[in-house]
Amino acid sequence: MLSTLVSLSIRAVAQNMDLLEQKIPDLPASLLKDLLPHLNMFYLDRIEKTAQLKRISTSLQIVWADKWRDLNHTWRCKLKFMQPEENWKQKCLESLFHMVLLRKAEVQNLLSNLSEHAVLSMSAKHVQVLTLTLAVRGGCRLASPDHRPILSLLEKSVRCLRLFDAEALLQHGNAELLFVLHRLIDHGSVTEVVLKKTPDCSLFSWITFRCRGPYRTNSQSSATTDSRETSHNADHWAEEGPSAPKCPRLDLYTDEKLCSILSPLCSFNERWHVDQIHSLDLEVRSLATVSRLLPSWLSLKSLHLYGTQPLWEDEVAGFLASLRKLCLDPHCSLRDLSMGNVSSQNLLADLLTINPSLHSLSLDINPPWDNTVKPGQSLQFRQDTELSLEKLSLKSAIVHTVKNFPAVLQHAPNLSSLYVSGIHHAHLFLHTLSESNPLLKVLILEDISLTNCHQEIIHLIENSNLEELSLKDCRLLERCTEKRDFLVPFVVAVRGLSSLHTLSLSQNRLAKSAIEIADLFLGECPSKITKLDLSSNFILPADLLEFSQRVEMYRPTQRLTLDLRFNPLDRDPKVKSEALKKLLPFCNILTDDWDSRSTMADHVSVM
Template sequence: MHNATWKPKQRTQHELCLKQLCFHAVREHIATLDTKALLDLPVVLLEDLVPHLTVWQLNKLQPALNHRGISTLSGWVRVLQDINGPQQSIVLYTEEEAKHEAMRIIFTSRFYGFIDDFTGSTLHSDTPSFLWMAAACIKEFVLMAKCHKPLQRLAAGQRPLLELLEKRIQSVGISQSIDMSNRMSQISLYVLHRLLDHGRAEEVAVHVQCPMVLAWLLHRRGSQYVMPELDRNMLSCISQATSASTYTSCSEEHDVIPRKRSNIGSVLTEADKGKLTVDPQALCQTFAAYDVPSTKICPWGQIRRLKISRCSSDSLRLLSAALPTFFCLHSLTLHSFSNFKDTDVLDFARALKQLSESSLSSLRDLSIGILPYTSFLEILLNANPKVMSLHVEIQTLTCGQLPQKLFRSAESELPAMPLEKLTVKLAEIQTDLQVVISVLKRCPHLTSFHVAGMRPPGGFSLGQLLTTLSEVNLCLTSLSLEDMKLCDCLPAILTLLSNPKLEEVRFSDCRLFEKGTEKEDGLKQLVVALKNLPSLQTLSLAQNRLELFSGSSPSSVKLLDISSNFIKPADLLKFAKRLQTHRPPHRLTLDLRMNPGDRDPDTWNTALRKLHLFCVVLVGGWKSTDSMVDHVSNM
């Protein structure tokens, strides 16, 4: 098939091969082809065709391709590369994750009328139906409150699109502040009301500092078991949020001059006077004038997952007031750019305890940062012992700690907890190792443990932590240790790796073999231990300054990350030859990024050619001319 677009005179010095010409022709003329005949092509050809398809074609053909066992992941990754640029590395997504991310970016750009910076061949389309196609695929809607016109069109002239979003959207993100004293904010609040109360959205992500909007979101969306106290608390929070004595503005600026505003508590009763209202029922009546006025009472949705990425002290206090009766909340994520105050965290812990004491509580996932002390890890677990997943980030700015009596009971009095996933990220000079060990001893059902930045005080060894994991946490399937000095902990590591349930092991930047004379012997012992783990599927030894390999590849591993290890081309070639002899039963994903392949390109490329036969190889990111890279490689 001839494609007029691809004429010989248009070719660069890199001539397009015949197969590529055919793929381009298929993409340009797919509408005239017999789809069934196309899908009957050999699987190998279809897999090579996928990255050349447009967004339209990928979306249309994906079900049939999946039915034949063909993934469209490479096509969606190509779309993301067209969007983000070829230099930006793409995170490894699943097929559906990559598709959703691509469609989310495309929809947001087209909906708000942004000029596309991405003009790749896979994205060529600018029809209204393209927006609808993307809308039918996304689950997350990003609300940009300052873009009034697109939101107004959605509320008025694009009712069918709004109804489609109500059926599809599961998560709503608020990326710009909403000034609730401005009449134009009613459009944003109306769209939020439709998605949260009339639609399926049960997750809210707030990316701005705006306690007033948070109060509006929480009002009557806390539980189907609404109690009078909750109604009054939420109305009180909204009223306080709009008074000049408490909050002055939802602006992200900190130097706003305070000014008085009307009390929202009274505004809620003045909708019939045509004044500014934030009451969802009144908003529905107002915007229904564009369509058919409705006398039905609006439903109230439930927020089951709440994320606040810029959580101020005001927002934390407001949430603490609402938390005791927030029975439908399953997951809560709070993050601040600076440390939370001790008193605010303690108040939050008390509210958390009140919630957990109710049989109606459903909170199981909690993520919070930045906490001022390691002690708060135990405080929060004691406040909600039913939590199944806990993620904390701790940054200690001083050498002090909270008084022991605030959080520490006799260890024999502390009950076991059902916690399954624990992540602790630390940024402090010294870590109270005993707090973390005490928590681990109370979590016999822990399946995932990730700790980063742990610095034990003098006289303590991280081997104590590893020994506790070996003796108590026998259900571990995922272990991730990051930015820790483990070069003197090899015996404890080998014992820990005897756990037959481990499926994922990550030692990232752990200085495993800093002692040069013992490096080769230690690595051999580690490889033997890993080979004896039949359940192991993911192994990361990134940033450990490994320069050689020993033994064959662990047969069960599907993903091996040995990035940033100063692996030399000659060593990689030896490794490739070993893998040829001991081929993994599954196609191995091998991460070799940030290794000095350009110091001997011929040997490096020879090794890569051998590896490509049975590996998905990730490379790049290293330039030997970069002085900083050279400095790191010689450390």
């Protein structure tokens, strides 16, 4: 009876927060903790300081995570790619802002008694990544006088601007959207632009003009001439509405004149960022336009290119020639390069030869369309060559790329993070890592058959200073007659690596063998691991119970974050509950309500 009365009281307080908000600090921490799930996002935001003072911030983050799930109906798919340390409040309010701005949800269904303007104002300051789908009018609304205060908040908070359907921007009625882009890029804090679908040449030139270094010729005439070369087909802008500025050809305005043309409230005397765009993420049909403009992007630090269709050898050759011109300029800032859906078997060798100063390189290389392999260029470095690479990501099934890979590792002594996927003959580079890359901290291997590389894996662990190791979908136990023959020495080696704090064995079909992994915490010198990922391993409730019994017996001294998502634990809810109960004193458990009986996703993922 008492618990029912407390529950009713909590609901009553939540429904009358507009009157009772000032009394919230007087509540005991236990009652406030129970109240949190019943509050809407507006009041969750307002009582954050009180929650911190009462030391229930963790509970508040859990509630924000639940709110985020309520907003995102596809949260199960997204959750797999998110980290446990996500700022759930920021993610939730960012999602809320987009839903309300694009009118994908009625405010009344989300926050009662609040206007749309109030919701946008509350959430705008939490938007770090702003996504505008240009086919929808939501982004244009930010240019209206009523929404200018919200746009001002976005200028301070937004770091990344993502434009979808960018090729539609210069169509009739989008002059307001140009104003929004101008405010965010030229007067705001945006440093990264993501363009999905190849934009109109004029828009592309206008945005990438902000990638030019401070050493460019800063005259309107040269800027106009350069812009006209790439945007001669741009249409005139049409006037839309009484407050909308009339914009003639976009390519004619690349400096402070844009301010007075777009709005009398926008002037060059305001804060104006020169060379503001430091990162470009482009989805392109071809590399032609990028190659033409690339040599002038002196202030660009990070470039990510992905082909909507395969980027073939001849296009890549033109891009490499332009990249060489850029890198020969002493003011070149490019240190992070990523290319995806590329078909060029010498790309790894070519890029590192052109720019040995790259700190980060990511390549996704596809085989030639006709599967013919031409004689490749062997990567030949001088003996004293030292690459600046700190992060390397490589996905390629081309044999010649794989053969060049050890040579890259041998000349990259500063390498700290390595991601490799899809490569055959893993034994060719595993030994090289321990010998040539002593600073390696993060190693992520995915979709690689390591079934014949057990000795190399153990040798690497015993001769490294790794802090994070991920062996995802590596068929570790595929050909093991006795799975213990590998898992026992593997666990012993991991226990001996005191620097290792994160281990992922996702998608290896460990099943019952996951029990052996609990021995990481056995003995006087247990593993220092604080994050263990056993997701998508077809672990059944009975297997988890045995795992939990060992953990309970070993009693790890450090609290463990244990990822058990996408395992068929729903097959026996009672046993699952018993296992989780044993783990909770020692683990923060990541689990889900995944229904293994209604989907084949887990089965396919671990085949």
